[in-house]
Amino acid sequence: MGKKIVIIGAGQTGRGFIARLLKQSKQSFDFIDRNKELVDLLNKEKQYKVSFYDSTQKSIEIDGFTAFHTEDKQAITVLSDADMVFTAIGEQNLDKLIPLINKSLSVRKKVNKMIIMTCENGTSPKLRLSKLENQVELSESIIFCTTLVKNKGCLDILSENVNYLPYDLEPLSTQLHYHGMTPVNNFRDLIQRKIYTYNCLSASIAYPGYYKGYTNYANAANDKDILKITDSIAEKLNSSISREFNVDYDEQEQFTLMALKKFRNEKIVDTIERNVGDVQRKLGKNERMIRPILLMKKYNFSTNLMEIVIACAVYYGGKQSDNKMKEEKLIFEHLEQHLPMEMVNKITQLYKQLSIGEPLSKIISSLIF
Ligand SMILES: NC(=O)C1=CN([C@@H]2O[C@H](COP(=O)(O)OP(=O)(O)OC[C@H]3O[C@@H](n4cnc5c(N)ncnc54)[C@H](O)[C@@H]3O)[C@@H](O)[C@H]2O)C=CC1
Numbered sequence: 129m130g131k132k133i134v135i136i137g138a139g140q141t142g143r144g145f146i147a148r149l150l151k152q153s154k155q156s157f158d159f160i161d162r163n164k165e166l167v168d169l170l171n172k173e174k175q176y177k178v179s180f181y182d183s184t185q186k187s188i189e190i191d192g193f194t195a196f197h198t199e200d201k202q203a204i205t206v207l208s209d210a211d212m213v214f215t216a217i218g219e220q221n222l223d224k225l226i227p228l229i230n231k232s233l234s235v236r237k238k239v240n241k242m243i244i245m246t247c248e249n250g251t252s253p254k255l256r257l258s259k260l261e262n263q264v265e266l267s268e269s270i271i272f273c274t275t276l277v278k279n280k281g282c283l284d285i286l287s288e289n290v291n292y293l294p295y296d297l298e299p300l301s302t303q304l305h306y307h308g309m310t311p312v313n314n315f316r317d318l319i320q321r322k323i324y325t326y327n328c329l330s331a332s333i334a335y336p337g338y339y340k341g342y343t344n345y346a347n348a349a350n351d352k353d354i355l356k357i358t359d360s361i362a363e364k365l366n367s368s369i370s371r372e373f374n375v376d377y378d379e380q381e382q383f384t385l386m387a388l389k390k391f392r393n394e395k396i397v398d399t400i401e402r403n404v405g406d407v408q409r410k411l412g413k414n415e416r417m418i419r420p421i422l423l424m425k426k427y428n429f430s431t432n433l434m435e436i437v438i439a440c441a442v443y444y445g446g447k448q449s450d451n452k453m454k455e456e457k458l459i460f461e462h463l464e465q466h467l468p469m470e471m472v473n474k475i476t477q478l479y480k481q482l483s484i485g486e487p488l489s490k491i492i493s494s495l496i497f
């Protein structure tokens with residue numbers, strides 16, 4: 129008999145990537161999501177399509193699932209019977225799953241431990257579920273595949289043709305035999321390298337892109353100032369990450385080039401809005417901006433451009449808040465805890481220039497990098 133699988137989070141990654149890999153493995157699954165409208169739509173339509181930016185790849189119909197709302201009693205029942213659970217809900221939401229999973233474990237009849245695999249951006253998303261660690265097999269994976277809703281309010285997905293989901297085998301008692309799911313050695317290093325490369329570059333496009341008034345992500349990525357920023361940051365990332373993580377420079381360079389190629393691909397219609405969200409998390413001490421800038425400093429590279437990216441992130445944070453001054457103060461206090469004071473002072477100065485609307489090109493041209 130096939131395994132029972134539940135995907136928690138029927139958004140772009142859950143239904144567009146994980147569900148697609150399972151479908152390609154002929155493995156059935158159900159969804160749980162907190163969005164009632166989405167749950168109702170999935171149950172009403174009963175199917176949707178994943179198409180690919182690469183037009184030579186045939187689209188894939190996804191069907192045979194039931195979706196449950198998190199508050200629905202049946203969610204507990206279906207979860208209690210799951211052999212494996214994938215989460216794709218955003219790292220910041222993971223701890224909200226603990227009560228639901230605990231309830232399902234309290235009525236679980238199966239003797240095998242439930243496997244929980246996080247499919248989230250973050251350097252250690254499973255930490256948020258560590259309270260469950262003794263009761264389940266808790267592991268993490270790394271999402272390289274960009275999946276986006278085709279049109280707002282519809283279920284269909286447009287996806288990169290990426291068939292690779294690296295995961296950490298170490299906490300598991302068994303390998304996963306599903307399409308693309310690949311155990312990797314040195315998982316902890318790879319997940320950090322992913323966030324400090326892909327997501328650092330993503331932030332280096334999104335926040336300056338927001339400042340320059342872009343709404344389309346690839347347009348921002350191809351802006352001449354942002355090309356300068358990302359090309360230069362990429363070079364410094366390659367040198368510092370390859371040294372820090374002891375990987376070949378060429379291997380790290382390929383990694384960076386793949387990220388830049390994807391972000392600059394105008395066929396992938398992504399938004400600045402989607403990529404700037406949740407700025408406090410993205411400014412976290414082990415996240416995509418703080419760790420890379422500290423690595424650049426450690427290996428004696430100029431940090432000027434990363435300081436601009438962080439100043440743009442603070443600018444975005446202030447704009448989003450009802451209380452701009454309070455928000456900025458909070459972000460700066462946070463930066464003071466994790467960055468050297470001289471760096472925070474430079475970011476403050478850059479932030480002041482942004483606040484009076486100084487053009488990014490002018491700010492960049494006054495810097496050495
Ligand atoms: N979409 C993409 O291309 C990529 C996404 N990721 C990661 O994948 C994860 C999911 O992202 P997306 O699918 O893009 O987001 P999304 O916003 O499209 O989907 C998230 C889904 O999770 C649901 N959700 C949130 N909190 C929940 C909770 N407590 N219980 C149940 N459901 C909950 C939401 O209702 C939503 O349907 C994130 O960690 C993101 O960083 C990583 C790389 C690429």
Ligand SMILES: O=P(O)(O)OC[C@H]1O[C@](O)(CO)[C@@H](O)[C@@H]1O
Nearest residue numbers: 249271273274326327330402403
């Ligand atoms: O959900 P987050 O952390 O904003 O990151 C989303 C971005 O991360 C990426 O996974 C970078 O690899 C992109 O596909 C996406 O633009």
